[in-house]
Every structure is written in C-alpha cells, then in structure tokens.
Amino acid sequence: MDIEKDIREAVIKYSDMLYKICLVILCNEQDVQDAIQDTFCRYLEKKPDFRDEEHEKAWLIKVATNICRDMIRFRVRHPKVSIDEVENIPAAPEQRETLKELLELPIKHKTVIYLHYVEGYSIKEIADILGITESAVKSRLLRGRKQMRDTVRMEGGI
Numbered sequence: 001m002d003i004e005k006d007i008r009e010a011v012i013k014y015s016d017m018l019y020k021i022c023l024v025i026l027c028n029e030q031d032v033q034d035a036i037q038d039t040f041c042r043y044l045e046k047k048p049d050f051r052d053e054e055h056e057k058a059w060l061i062k063v064a065t066n067i068c069r070d071m072i073r074f075r076v077r078h079p080k081v082s083i084d085e086v087e088n089i090p091a092a093p094e095q096r097e098t099l100k101e102l103l104e105l106p107i108k109h110k111t112v113i114y115l116h117y118v119e120g121y122s123i124k125e126i127a128d129i130l131g132i133t134e135s136a137v138k139s140r141l142l143r144g145r146k147q148m149r150d151t152v153r154m155e156g157g158i
Helices: 003-026 029-046 053-077 083-088 093-104 107-118 123-130 134-154
Strands: none
16 A cells, blocks of 8 residues: 555545535635645554545544644634734833834744743743753743843834
C-alpha cells in the first residue's frame, strides 16, 4: 500500500466534500482551508487502514468535524482583537500606546512579555510552554522591555 498514492486519491476524491462540511461549521474560508489541511495531515500521520471507501470517507469526515469543533472552541476561549482596533479599546492613552508598542515587538519578545505580564505566568512556566530555557525567557523579557523603552524614548515619551 502506497500512502502517497492513497493520500493523493483521497484529496482528489474528498476535498470538495470536506470543504463544504467545514465551511458550514466554520463559516470562514481561511479556517476551512486550515481544517482540511490538518485533516489530511492526520491522515498522513496516522496512516489508517480502512476496510473500504465508506470507512475512509467516514474517518475523514469525523476527523474534519473534530478539527472544526476544536477550532471553534479555541476561538471562543481566545478571542482575537485586530491591531487596528487597539485604538478603540477603552483604556488610558498611555496603556493604549504600551499595547501598540507590545504588538510591534518581534514575536519571540512579544510572546514572553505577554505571557509574563498579562497572563501572569512565571519564567519557568513560560519556558515549559515555549520549550525554551529559563535563561532564554529572561533574555527575551529583558530585550523586549529594552526595545519598548527605546521606542518610548525615540517618540519623545521619556
């Protein structure tokens, strides 16, 4: 059994159907594409042995709907705010500026600063979450804070 051939055939045969199912559940084109891609990635990872085509189809539908459900659950637990909407957040002007500065940091600095100062995680917890050393977390916190201070100085804030 050639898994590459099987996956190619499954993509050709079931992509359209999975697209429609996921679109009904997610109502978002980009999320639908992610869900379908994740579904076929799981197919590759698990390399399931199917009894027949109906079993394969049922497995793909079940995996795709579970992925969609997980995505919806994630959206509910982690609502997003557009960077453009930051100015509309009811907060003191200096807090809005700080938030804008945070959003402009490189992702590795922004992530540790957010996890530490906003979510309240300890340095050890952040290291575990991100899979990096505690010294790397400390270094990123230091660099991120410095970069934010430098930005404030350049804009005439200090």
